[in-house]
Amino acid sequence: MKIVVTVKQVPDPNSSLGLEADYSLAREKEVVLDPGDECGIEEGLRLKEAHGGEVVLVSMGPERARDAIRKGLSMGADRGILISDAQLAGADALLTAQALAAAIQAEAPDLVICGTESFDGSTGMVPPMLAELLGLPQLTFAKKIELDGSAVKVHRQTADGYQVVEAPTPALVTVTAGIAEPRYASLKGIMAARSKEIRQVGFGDLGIERGEAVETIEGVADAEARKAGAVIEFDGTAVDRILQVLAEAKVV
Numbered sequence: 001m002k003i004v005v006t007v008k009q010v011p012d013p014n015s016s017l018g019l020e021a022d023y024s025l026a027r028e029k030e031v032v033l034d035p036g037d038e039c040g041i042e043e044g045l046r047l048k049e050a051h052g053g054e055v056v057l058v059s060m061g062p063e064r065a066r067d068a069i070r071k072g073l074s075m076g077a078d079r080g081i082l083i084s085d086a087q088l089a090g091a092d093a094l095l096t097a098q099a100l101a102a103a104i105q106a107e108a109p110d111l112v113i114c115g116t117e118s119f120d121g122s123t124g125m126v127p128p129m130l131a132e133l134l135g136l137p138q139l140t141f142a143k144k145i146e147l148d149g150s151a152v153k154v155h156r157q158t159a160d161g162y163q164v165v166e167a168p169t170p171a172l173v174t175v176t177a178g179i180a181e182p183r184y185a186s187l188k189g190i191m192a193a194r195s196k197e198i199r200q201v202g203f204g205d206l207g208i209e210r211g212e213a214v215e216t217i218e219g220v221a222d223a224e225a226r227k228a229g230a231v232i233e234f235d236g237t238a239v240d241r242i243l244q245v246l247a248e249a250k251v252v
C-alpha cells in the first residue's frame, strides 16, 4: 500500500498575518506545516500501520518547505518529494495541482490524502483538480477512512451527520481536521527524519507547461465586525423573550 500525502507549508496560524501588495499572504514570517495536512499525515501513518506499505509526502513550495516535509518525516512518514522551482513562484491552484499531479503520477500510489483546504489560500480547489488530472475518484470531507482490499470507504462529514461513500483504489481522499489527532514527533523520530530522503524536483522534471494564471485575487475586504449580543435579564419575561429570539432566528 503506497500512500501519498500532500503537505503545504503555510504562515503560522498563531502569528499575525500581513498581506503583500498583490493581496497574497506575507510569507517572510514564521511558517509551519499546515495543521490540516498534519491530520492527513496522521491518517496516512495509521493506515500504513494497519495495512503496511509506505507514506510519501509531496509538497510544492520554496526551498524552506523542506522543513514542513521534515516535520512529517519525524512523525513517521517514509520519504518526501519537494517540488521547488523559481518558475513555479506565484502558482495559482491549477498550476499547483498540475505540478503535484505530475510528481504523484510517477509514484503510482494506491491512495492520495489531501487536506480539505489549506490554512492560507484555502480555495479547496487543489484536491479536486488533482483527482481530475490523475483520473482518480475523489472522496471528500472524510472523518474516517477504511481500506479493504481494492476499495476505500470513508465517512463523509455532512451538516447533519455523515455519509458512507466507497470507491475503488487508487483514489484521492480529502480529510477534515477531525479525522485524527496528529501525533507528536518523538526524539527518535526527529533523529530518524534527518537521514530520510527528500527528493527535489524542478519544473523541467515535471513535463508540464506554465500557462497564464487563471486565478488572480482582485481585492480583499475585512470581515464584518461581529455585533454585540443582546443581554436578557432574568425577570418574569425572560423565557418568552428567549423563545422569541430563537423563533426569529428560525432555530425553533
Ligand SMILES: Cc1cc2nc3c(=O)[nH]c(=O)nc-3n(C[C@H](O)[C@H](O)[C@H](O)COP(=O)(O)OP(=O)(O)OC[C@H]3O[C@@H](n4cnc5c(N)ncnc54)[C@H](O)[C@@H]3O)c2cc1C
Pocket (backbone or CB within 6 Å): 006, 007, 008, 009, 023, 024, 025, 026, 027, 034, 036, 037, 058, 059, 060, 061, 090, 091, 092, 093, 094, 096, 100, 113, 114, 115, 116, 117, 118, 119, 120, 121, 122, 123, 124, 125, 126, 127, 215, 217
Ligand atoms: C486567495 C488566495 C490566496 C493565496 N495566497 C497565497 C500566498 O499568500 N502566498 C502564496 O505563495 N500563494 C498564495 N496563493 C496561491 C496558493 O498558495 C496556491 O494556489 C496553493 O498552493 C493552492 O491553493 P490553496 O492553498 O487554496 O490550496 P487548497 O486547495 O485550499 O489546499 C487543499 C489541500 O491541497 C494540498 N495543497 C495545496 N497546495 C499545496 C502545495 N503547494 N503543496 C502540497 N500540497 C498542497 C494540501 O493538502 C492542502 O491541505 C493564494 C491563492 C489564492 C487563491
